Amino acid sequence: MSTTPTGTETGTSRRNFLKAAGLSGAAFALGFSSVDSFASPVLNLSGQPGMALPESVELNPYILIEKSGRIVLMNPRPEIGQGTYQSIPALIAEELEVSLDNVTIRQTGGETKYGGMWSQAVGGSGSVRGGYMQMRKVGASAREMLRQAASQQWAVPIGECIAENATIVHKPSGKKLTYGQLAEVAAKLPVPKEPALKDPKQFSMLGKPMPRPDVPLKVAGQATFGIDAKVPGMVYASIERCPVLGSKLVSFDASKSLKVKGVQKAVKVERVVGKNRYEGVAIIADNYWAALQGRKALSVTWDHNNFDTFNSADFENKLRDLAKTDGVQGHNTGDFDKSFADAPNKVEALYETPMVSHSTMEPMNALAHYKPDGKVELWVSSQGGDLVRGDVAKVLNVKPDDITVHILFNGGGFGRRITQDFATEAATLSKTIGKPVKVVWTREDDTQLGPFRPMTFSAMRGALSADGKAIALQHKVISPSIDATMNEKYDKTKADDTMLEGTGDQKYEIPNLNTRYVHADMHVPLTYWRSVTSSTLAFSHECFIDEMAHKAGQDPLAFRMSMLTKDSDAKRVLTKLKEVSGWDNPLPEGKGRGIAQWEFFAGLAGQVVEVSKNKTGGIKVDKVYCVIDLGTVVNPDNVKAQMEGSIAMALTAATKDAITFEKGQAVQKNFDANRMLRINEMPTVEVHILAEGGPTIKGVGEPGLPPLAPALANAIFAATGKRIRRMPFDLEKV
Amino acid sequence: MALVKLTINNQPHTIDVDPEMPLLWAIRDVVGLTGTKFGCGVAQCGACTVHLDGAPIRSCSYPASAAAGHKITTIEGLSKNADHPVQKAWIEHQVPQCGYCQSGQIMSAVALLKQNPKPSDEDIDTAMQGNICRCGTYERIRKAIHSASTEMASAPKMPKSTPKIGKL
Ligand code: FES
Numbered sequence: 039m040s041t042t043p044t045g046t047e048t049g050t051s052r053r054n055f056l057k058a059a060g061l062s063g064a065a066f067a068l069g070f071s072s073v074d075s076f077a078s079p080v081l082n083l084s085g086q087p088g089m090a091l092p093e094s095v096e097l098n099p100y101i102l103i104e105k106s107g108r109i110v111l112m113n114p115r116p117e118i119g120q121g122t123y124q125s126i127p128a129l130i131a132e133e134l135e136v137s138l139d140n141v142t143i144r145q146t147g148g149e150t151k152y153g154g155m156w157s158q159a160v161g162g163s164g165s166v167r168g169g170y171m172q173m174r175k176v177g178a179s180a181r182e183m184l185r186q187a188a189s190q191q192w193a194v195p196i197g198e199c200i201a202e203n204a205t206i207v208h209k210p211s212g213k214k215l216t217y218g219q220l221a222e223v224a225a226k227l228p229v230p231k232e233p234a235l236k237d238p239k240q241f242s243m244l245g246k247p248m249p250r251p252d253v254p255l256k257v258a259g260q261a262t263f264g265i266d267a268k269v270p271g272m273v274y275a276s277i278e279r280c281p282v283l284g285s286k287l288v289s290f291d292a293s294k295s296l297k298v299k300g301v302q303k304a305v306k307v308e309r310v311v312g313k314n315r316y317e318g319v320a321i322i323a324d325n326y327w328a329a330l331q332g333r334k335a336l337s338v339t340w341d342h343n344n345f346d347t348f349n350s351a352d353f354e355n356k357l358r359d360l361a362k363t364d365g366v367q368g369h370n371t372g373d374f375d376k377s378f379a380d381a382p383n384k385v386e387a388l389y390e391t392p393m394v395s396h397s398t399m400e401p402m403n404a405l406a407h408y409k410p411d412g413k414v415e416l417w418v419s420s421q422g423g424d425l426v427r428g429d430v431a432k433v434l435n436v437k438p439d440d441i442t443v444h445i446l447f448n449g450g451g452f453g454r455r456i457t458q459d460f461a462t463e464a465a466t467l468s469k470t471i472g473k474p475v476k477v478v479w480t481r482e483d484d485t486q487l488g489p490f491r492p493m494t495f496s497a498m499r500g501a502l503s504a505d506g507k508a509i510a511l512q513h514k515v516i517s518p519s520i521d522a523t524m525n526e527k528y529d530k531t532k533a534d535d536t537m538l539e540g541t542g543d544q545k546y547e548i549p550n551l552n553t554r555y556v557h558a559d560m561h562v563p564l565t566y567w568r569s570v571t572s573s574t575l576a577f578s579h580e581c582f583i584d585e586m587a588h589k590a591g592q593d594p595l596a597f598r599m600s601m602l603t604k605d606s607d608a609k610r611v612l613t614k615l616k617e618v619s620g621w622d623n624p625l626p627e628g629k630g631r632g633i634a635q636w637e638f639f640a641g642l643a644g645q646v647v648e649v650s651k652n653k654t655g656g657i658k659v660d661k662v663y664c665v666i667d668l669g670t671v672v673n674p675d676n677v678k679a680q681m682e683g684s685i686a687m688a689l690t691a692a693t694k695d696a697i698t699f700e701k702g703q704a705v706q707k708n709f710d711a712n713r714m715l716r717i718n719e720m721p722t723v724e725v726h727i728l729a730e731g732g733p734t735i736k737g738v739g740e741p742g743l744p745p746l747a748p749a750l751a752n753a754i755f756a757a758t759g760k761r762i763r764r765m766p767f768d769l770e771k772v
Numbered sequence: 773m774a775l776v777k778l779t780i781n782n783q784p785h786t787i788d789v790d791p792e793m794p795l796l797w798a799i800r801d802v803v804g805l806t807g808t809k810f811g812c813g814v815a816q817c818g819a820c821t822v823h824l825d826g827a828p829i830r831s832c833s834y835p836a837s838a839a840a841g842h843k844i845t846t847i848e849g850l851s852k853n854a855d856h857p858v859q860k861a862w863i864e865h866q867v868p869q870c871g872y873c874q875s876g877q878i879m880s881a882v883a884l885l886k887q888n889p890k891p892s893d894e895d896i897d898t899a900m901q902g903n904i905c906r907c908g909t910y911e912r913i914r915k916a917i918h919s920a921s922t923e924m925a926s927a928p929k930m931p932k933s934t935p936k937i938g939k940l
């Protein structure tokens with residue numbers, strides 16, 4: 039494994055490109071460079087490692103054109119299943135006038151020329167939202183430079199030079215030059231400041247259902263995931279970390295481990311998760327199985343430091359007690375206290391949701407090599423090359439420029455791979471042992487060690503006027519905090535915006551709306567989980583709106599519409615849902631339908647769930663109608679896939695297993711106790727996309743998730759009269 | 773340690789391993805075929821599914837030594853150009869999201885269709901229940917299995933399009 043960077047240093051012209059394309063921190067380069075200066079062979083996501091690439095011209099950091107005409111597009115957004123391996127290159131390719139069938143896609147690895155932190159990370163459903171104009175400009179400016187180059191070469195007006203299919207054509211004469219023939223000249227031209235963008239009516243791929251270039255690789259078993267990475271001289275490791283989070287390593291005895299064939303050594307290693315540091319013992323071996331066997335033979339003494347008294351039942355009681363306190367104010371309109379006190383009709387309820395695991399199908403892992411010269415190279419499934427670089431630099435005290443990161447296909451992310459503990463731990467271990475090492479977590483490690491999605495409890499209070507109008511609503515969230523468990527500095531006097539996510543943002547016109555936050559200290563590390571706190575708060579909020587509707591004696595959809603008198607995206611979503619779900623058609627006895635919508639930082643979607651009572655007294659989820667509001671859509675088939683996936687994940691979180699603690703450790707270890715939705719439990723999903731243009735593009739990866747649990751619980755109420763106020767709930771025992 | 777003779781995708785391999793080493797790790801770490809995935813290690817998720825004489829097994833829970841003398845097929849050996857009807861149907865329906873579970877899903881689906889060329893939805897649910905997809909591609913898996921079933925029932929014909937593997 040070697041990379042041969044050939045120097046593409048930052049110069050003035052690069053900075054100009056940046057300004058031109060509106061990119062901060064990215065760069066523009068002239069001259070020749072090898073694609074391999076960005077990507078060592080193993081990074082090659084197309085599954086054919088080891089091939090040296092010929093010289094190429096870098097038209098800008100994202101577009102490299104070889105003399106042979108081959109075009110390489112650099113994708114800054116890791117592919118975690120959400121489709122950025124297609125959607126981001128498509129934004130460039132559309133304007134560049136090349137087909138994705140004829141390009142090579144490579145993944146960037148956190149290099150500073152692509153921008154600052156988060157420019158190469160995925161999270162917050164932000165890749166397409168953030169890149170829609172930026173990536174199109176990248177493609178358009180390169181296209182304009184290529185047209186300019188052709189017009190100079192032919193001495194004809196640029197207006198007569200048309201870009202199509204990786205070629206510039208001189209329309210009057212029919213002369214043609216390929217991008218490969220023009221690239222060298224084009225790269226020396228000034229970068230257009232505001233390149234003309236295509237009229238969306240002329241789009242050949244954006245907005246149309248397009249196949250994903252990663253699909254054939256994944257179907258052939260040829261897609262390289264982080265766990266598949268290999269380098270010569272590599273050893274394997276499995277690490278024993280205490281499942282009682284917070285414990286200190288006292289001592290260990292590896293004498294039996296060292297007798298296992300293939301085991302080389304046992305060393306201490308530290309895992310850093312935000313402000314938390316956990317020690318573990320790594321067993322280094324020739325192969326992973328030997329490492330696992332060595333780990334089983336290890337004996338470790340831990341000091342639990344009282345953390346082994348922590349359990350979920352007590353913590354939940356603490357949250358219930360805290361629910362009686364006021365907390366700090368988040369959003370406020372009107373005067374909740376007064377309007378609630380004076381109201382003729384009131385509703386109050388406490389909703390409870392649990393911690394859950396991310397459980398990506400590919401367990402956490404990382405291959406790291408800390409080299410004798412102090413440089414570090416990593417091969418990882420991660421949600422951000424820049425995040426890996428940043429954290430490895432911090433934890434190992436290495437200069438970011440001395441760190442090379444290869445981002446491979448992620449076997450799922452869901453927010454877990456935003457935290458880079460698995461990468462920094464592997465890098466630390468490699469430094470200790472002086473060899474490239476691949477650390478693979480067992481499923482048990484992955485399930486038990488966090489960070490987890492936080493639990494939230496919600497104390498809800500609502501008031502109705504005598505004629506059944508919602509006049510006051512209070513949503514008080516009682517929970518531990520992601521920020522507090524991860525960062526040293528946490529201000530308890532301020533409402534935690536992340537933990538109140540979306541509660542003040544719904545478009546319902548309720549004159550007195552108050553949100554409050556009560557913080558509960560917890561030592562278990564927490565992090566973002568697909569749709570973050572909306573994944574739990576939408577449940578309490580939208581179920582409670584249903585409770586208010588029933589108190590008012592109104593149809594739940596009509597009640598919501600009555601609070602949406604002004605024009606809004608939410609109103610359009612509910613109107614569409616009503617139409618496509620046939621909301622007004624009565625259902626037979628034993629069936630029910632429920633509705634919910636949720637608007638938050640990532641976007642907006644609404645769902646209608648249909649359920650039926652089965653013969654054993656349980657509930658079957660028959661169908662989910664999903665309407666997502668996007669404004670602009672890039673790949674409708676992928677949006678549909680993301681809705682299907684969000685619904686499956688939300689259904690798992692709502693109806694399967696929580697992560698619960700006893701004696702300081704997570705009770706659930708593997709998929710037997712931490713069950714995932716299976717194929718026989720998947721409902722039919724019907725997706726409708728609202729893409730009617732408009733100035734804002736909304737996200738895709740997350741908004742399909744929050745409405746499912748409340749719509750399902752509301753449907754169960756409609757079918758059975760039973761109100762569910764706690765997740766998870768067992769569909770067989772409703 | 774012991775010498776174990778394995779036949780994987782019609783290739784003989786003699787490997788020197790702990791006879792208890794699960795077939796999964798022999799295939800991935802020793803033979804070097806990484807298309808077969810590790811998901812749980814305890815026969816709960818199906819990510820590691822391979823064929824032993826055509827029947828699906830969970831290679832994470834199957835000792836390598838017990839596979840000696842049998843014909844092992846992994847995703848890499850299913851077809852030369854990823855053009856098995858099941859793989860083609862997977863592309864047609866754009867099944868994979870992250871893709872990590874899909875080698876296992878495909879191996880289970882191929883085994884199902886071999887045994888039951890015209891499965892109903894219930895048959896599919898029963899046969900595929902052991903394969904978790906955390907990305908939730910289940911509806912597309914169902915559709916793709918029906919498509920592959922139809923394709924395999926019709927007279928053999930030239931593939932409509934050969935999916936491209938790799939862009940180099
Ligand atoms: S890894 Fe074998 S069934 Fe999960």
Ligand code: FES
Nearest residue numbers: 870871905906907
């Ligand atoms: S496609 Fe990601 S787990 Fe199935």
